[in-house]
Amino acid sequence: MSSVPQRRSLLDELASRGIRVTAQRRAVLEVIQEAGEHLDADSLLARARAHEPGLNRATVYRTIALLKKLRLIDELDLMHLEGEKHYYELKPERDHIHMACFRCGRIEEFTSPLFEHLKIEIGKQTGFAVRVVRLEVGGACRVCASPAIDPLKSQEDAETPLR
Amino acid sequence: MSSVPQRRSLLDELASRGIRVTAQRRAVLEVIQEAGEHLDADSLLARARAHEPGLNRATVYRTIALLKKLRLIDELDLMHLEGEKHYYELKPERDHIHMACFRCGRIEEFTSPLFEHLKIEIGKQTGFAVRVVRLEVGGACRVCASPAIDPLKSQEDAETPLR
DNA sequence: CTGATTGCAAAGAATTTGCACTGCT
């Protein structure tokens, strides 16, 4: 939800690697950095155009690809709750789990030491060098799962995504 | 990799729920059931056409949607190693982790009691009723991560997907 | 200067949908 600012800005990361900093990239990076939520390419474009009006959709996709390659952002599916878009967020200090409520569509995040242990175990047991981890969960959030909310209203199906 | 057959066939599952069993569905179910690997919609169509030549692509998608809704299969992305397709597998008795090697493209599976604990913890800590879990990992498999393989050949990038 | 980056427009990949026809149960 609220994000702890990370040590170096995306801009600094690019510059320090000798990657060209253009006005377009600056606009996209800024939006990603200040985003309070998970953004897809389309909303990213819309917001970045506030900074850089002529910005093209293709440039957004190319910038996303760049940031992914540099492992500065993570790509999420959020259980495909709405369409097949991808969502992006700054790579966090500690990986977290994304939980998508099939009933109300809310996305929750959750971190746990167990998750960190699991990642370590994967490496130890299999020899696999873990670079990117994505753990997504679908189901019913606390509120939607509660049977006490409205006994008269028949419960919507929370077994399966909305669409 | 090799799969332990589950108690009831997909066909029985449908029939017992009063869902219509058509030749087309039978063909798709059979392919999913015997698949030794993760199949996308396209390969699913190709294989199922061996049983049911006229089978249409749309029917495959509709059948996949049905099985997903009934939670008889899981949908995977396999870190989008090749395109944005989805892959499908029978819902296993115990959820497993999918590990995708960015260098050689191999997919490994891994199960761990820690993973089960983590799922339980999610529910306990957040009140979220977990229905579907997808844990995917990207990186370098044991072989590709090994620095001893070929010291002369400069290592390919294993930090990031191939495409 | 000069190659990396961009915009544009078109193409591509994966999936979904409307509708008339077919075939389970």
Added chain:
DNA sequence: AGCAGTGCAAATTCTTTGCAATCAG
């Protein structure tokens, strides 16, 4: 018989690409 399921073709959604013009370093 009746309605769920299917095929077909077109539409949608999301993303990528080729190429000429532009701009950062």
